[in-house]
Amino acid sequence: MQNSPAAGVERRRDAERTRAEILDVAAAEFSERGYNGARVDEIAARTRTTKRMIYYYFGGKEQLYMAVLERAYTRIRAAEQAVEVDHLDPVTAIRRLAEITFDHHEAHPEFIRLVSIENIHHAEHMAELASLVDLSMPVIQLLDGILKRGRDAGVFRADVDAIDVHMMISSYCFFRVANRDTFGSLFGRDLVDPAQHDRYRVMLGDMIVSYLTAGDRQP
Numbered sequence: 001m002q003n004s005p006a007a008g009v010e011r012r013r014d015a016e017r018t019r020a021e022i023l024d025v026a027a028a029e030f031s032e033r034g035y036n037g038a039r040v041d042e043i044a045a046r047t048r049t050t051k052r053m054i055y056y057y058f059g060g061k062e063q064l065y066m067a068v069l070e071r072a073y074t075r076i077r078a079a080e081q082a083v084e085v086d087h088l089d090p091v092t093a094i095r096r097l098a099e100i101t102f103d104h105h106e107a108h109p110e111f112i113r114l115v116s117i118e119n120i121h122h123a124e125h126m127a128e129l130a131s132l133v134d135l136s137m138p139v140i141q142l143l144d145g146i147l148k149r150g151r152d153a154g155v156f157r158a159d160v161d162a163i164d165v166h167m168m169i170s171s172y173c174f175f176r177v178a179n180r181d182t183f184g185s186l187f188g189r190d191l192v193d194p195a196q197h198d199r200y201r202v203m204l205g206d207m208i209v210s211y212l213t214a215g216d217r218q219p
Contacts, residue, residue, distance in 0.1 A: 020059050021047050021210065027068045031113035035065055035121060066125050069118060072111045073132050075176075079104050081137045091152030095205040097143065098169045103200050106192055112177040120202065140166060146177040156212045172204050 014084035024045045026067040029038045041063050058064040085102050105112060118126055125133055143162035150156030176191040184190050191200070 018049055018053070022049060022054055022057060023071055026064050027072065027110055027114070030068055030117065031110040034117050036098055036169055037211060040064070042079055062125065066129055069114060069125060070129055070131060072114050073135055075108070076104050076111065077139060080142065085146060087144070090146055090155055092164070093146045094150070094208055097146070098204050098208050099201060101169050102204055105177050107178050112174060114146045116178055117176070144214045150212065159213060160212065165212070168208060168211065169204070172207065176200065
């Protein structure tokens with residue numbers, strides 16, 4: 001029975017569950033303590049496995065951290081790709097895509113912390129993850145298509161590209177979560193206050209649409 005196909009499938013499922021659990025706990029540990037402060041011993045203690053098994057699955061602390069980063073980016077890119085915008089007019093489409101980023105970043109503050117940590121390290125770990133470049137291209141292509149439709153319809157300005165728009169959307173969404181505590185301390189306003197959620201969400205769309213529908217800048 002141990003060598004039956006069913007047993008092999010179950011072992012693979014157990015391995016996948018164990019790996020996913022390690023990644024969940026590791027994401028929390030790295031986002032809370034940073035790369036240097038995180039401890040594999042602590043990750044093992046918070047899972048149903050051992051330090052030795054973590055090394056078996058991932059190879060070491062750095063490889064585990066990179067796996068956490070890769071999964072975090074995979075999830076936001078998957079959310080972006082899941083949105084259906086081809087049937088929407090360009091203005092509505094760009095709003096919808098901005099809202100996906102807004103919702104994802106608010107729902108996943110650990111992603112924001114992980115990105116902040118990686119920036120502290122000058123993206124040295126991301127530089128070894130060539131897959132992240134491939135993961136990021138579909139959203140740029142998606143934005144490119146929306147912008148082209150908007151330009152063809154005479155709605156969007158021509159002197160802006162998809163990476164500019166991606167930067168604008170990401171900046172707003174990232175700031176709200178990353179700077180929540182410092183901004184709140186300075187100005188007494190919680191940027192992720194549920195009562196303000198819809199207002200800030202609409203504000204993002206208004207900002208992007210206003211920029212895209214303004215006249216072209218002259219050189």
